[in-house]
Amino acid sequence: MGKSQWIAIAVTSFLLLFTYWGCPVRPPELEEGLTQAPLAATGLESLIRAARADLTPAAMATLASLEERLETQTDDEQRMDLLEQLAGEWYRAGHPAISGIYAERIAEQLSTVDAWSIAGTTFTICIQREEEDNKTRQFCANQAEKAYQAAISLEPDDVNNRINLALTYVDAPAQGNPMQGILQLLDLVEKYPREPRVYTTLAQLAIKTGQLDKAAERLETAAELDPGSPDALCPLARVYDNLGNTEKSAIFAARCTAALEEKSANDN
Incomplete structure (x- = not known):
């Protein structure tokens, strides 16, 4: 899987994460860095052993060949290419936990915000899969958490990684601190009052808990900050429809359509 494909996965995954709720600010106790990250509950070898039963013979052969080549390859550029291929093959095979491990190895070599964000996003997809067992999800x-912390340490003002870190806490709450992600998101409102995604994320939380009036208020704020954002306009149309406000629903539905058309034209 090439760099452009990984970027596409990252963008798609961020849209997926938008349907969830949460947020983040790096906790003070984590300032010492990645050495304080939680111990892994499992590892690559055990995950691969468990995944073999789900693989087709063709996939098994491809992955075995790539792994063998990786073990004997000494050229750094070639090793990076093999790591990307392994990450991509395991992702397509439906095993984001294993894909994430290879993405993490890439990030350790590149040490860039994008690489760590991709690793974090891949692991987040694993957390959200209902079919994963508790050990794998943990x-x-x-x-x-480790990947998002690394990305934040490289670019502290990137609010997206802070939001996605808290999604980790929301999807897999720490024992004894189930509100950690939500509280961090509320803190982000104070730290980033003009960041639309903070409000759209909060709005998704309100929608999930049936607080549609509060969701509308937060989405209105996001729309004011970014008038052409489909992430604010399109949910607003649905929220107002559910609230029975057909006039506002129609207004925001039209703005949503226009925003999506403009985005499509710009992408092309």
């Missing part, structure tokens, strides 16, 4: 939660 492993993915720990590794996602």
